[in-house]
Amino acid sequence: MTRIDRKFEELKAAGKKAFVSYIMAGDPDYDTSLEIVKGLPAAGVDIIELGLPFTDPMADGPTIQLAGQRALAAGMTLNRTLELAAAFRETDDTTPIVLMGYYNPVYSHGVDKFLADAKAAGIDGLIIVDLPPEEDSELCIPAQAAGLNFIRLATPTTDNKRLPKVMENTSGFIYYVSVTGITGAAEAEAGDVGPEVARIQAAGDLPVIVGFGINTPEKSEAIAKVADGAVVGSAIVSKIAEGQPVDQVLAFVKTLSDGAHRA
């Protein structure tokens, strides 16, 4: 059982929905982002998604792209990202960390070495956007064998015929992408998302967390109501981009998590 599995059991017992936040590791620099990450659990974050910077984030909108560029410009790498996770782990041994990014930095590092290093750094799960089920042998299967959750995206284009394939080797939770599009673009509508989440919940027993297009406490609450939790990324990253101080960023995160926890 991973920290992710334990977290969902805990939330279920408390009758609460999950709030998941995304920030880019190393944005705007290593120290600031570590300080933010360390403050996330107290701001009500149940699961931390940590972005792994990549030069060519094809599924991300401008907000996350620029965050990645800032991090890379400040010297962030995969190794430094794992160091950041390990530094967080020294202060918190229960909040799950999911590393989210693209495959090339992982492939370049070497899959086996990456899995060992990620595990040692206290990473609990992976979301690798450009690894669909068709490429499961690359990282998904080895990751599960190494005791890391491999969390898959399901999208509005994932029809019922395809859904079992998407669910098959997924663990931890399913990340439902609420809109066809990139991060931070269109707005998610609870009315559209609800039936889709129900469809995916019915297809398996994993929690379904919804992300993309959630940017306010109200939206966070509305989406969490119709799912097992909500993810917010671009809206938080925007605050960091504006140069807001860490405590203000965390105060904003708290409003979002309160929204989800009200649901």
Add this chain to the structure above:
Amino acid sequence: MNDLFNSFMTGPDENGRFGDFGGRFVSETLMPLILDLEAEYEKAKTDDSFWAEMDDLWKHYVGRPSPLYHAERLTEALGGAKIYLKRDELNHTGAHKINNVLGQILLARRMGKTRIIAETGAGQHGVATATVCARFGLKCIVYMGAHDVERQAPNVFRMRLLGAEVVPVTSGRGTLKDAMNDALRDWVTNVRDTFYCIGTVAGPHPYPAMVRDFQSIIGKETREQLQEHEGEGRLPDTIIAAIGGGSNAMGLFFPFLDDKDVNIIGVEAGGKGVDMKMEHCASLTGGRPGVLHGNRTYLLQDDDGQILEGFSISAGLDYPGIGPEHAWLHEIGRAQYVSITDKEALEAFQFCCQQEGIIPALEPSHALAHVMKIAPDLPKDHIIVMNMCGRGDKDIFTVAKHLGFDMAESD
């Protein structure tokens, strides 16, 4: 590793792999779309009516077959191998790009897609896509790096004349790879009505195989035409083409892959020299395997797996990757890959103008520069076929700048 008893022409496998290269590294949103495309392409491939329509358009709209021309003066000046040029620069729109675009647009029509998106570097693929979209009355959006929009102004104007919307891409560093990222972002957003017309033999399966199949008309014609010149059964001894993503090269090479006596050479853009870090676009000679834009292939990247920008005088070769089939042919040793610097390409460009009265694009000038290197030492009965994949009209401004010729003042 394959041995020569096996065919080199059976790839990719059902997972879109050429050996370890290729594949389908895309987000879940796009996955159902590329599976649909694959199914539709498999249907079209064996449908005579599809190919009849292609043949008709190739003949009457593009002007195929393009000539296979014996470059007598070039041959004489180099004093060795007999040189033929496959004249794909004479195609409508001035390059080989339209061979592939026609195929993809016919597929898009079959799939009921009404909105076509494309990425472009030098603008040749963008112009070809805008052209065919105009021909069929389809909406066309072309993503082009902001930097390329500036240096390829004539092609930007051409695309707009043809009714396309040209979107300057400022994300990343504003080059071809960023244009491809933005095209993928568009596609992931507009999945229902949009067809992504990729301009080279890269991207997720089935694009590398599909684009290769459409471009293979180049090699098929060459095979027949050389026999008309040289007698039945005569094959070229060496075939050469320039490579950015590698579609014109794959088109020439593919029909000859199983003719083991045909020597195959791909020429990458060496920029200022392959030993100069980040100052070239030679993915095979200066990169290593990685995953980008839906496929595993050789990429220019740093130690952390971050993608590097290429550098070349030729915007059409300015891409940090290469088609996965080339990566495979390189690894198994069926084709040889070399690089040519900007300076060598510029010299070949001028030599071709003077010797043959043909103004080549900067891309095939790289291939020609390699021909100039090897032809003098080869016997006179050694036949080289080089793909003249594009004409140089689009490049005269760049070349003038490098030769110190002021276009503004000399009217």
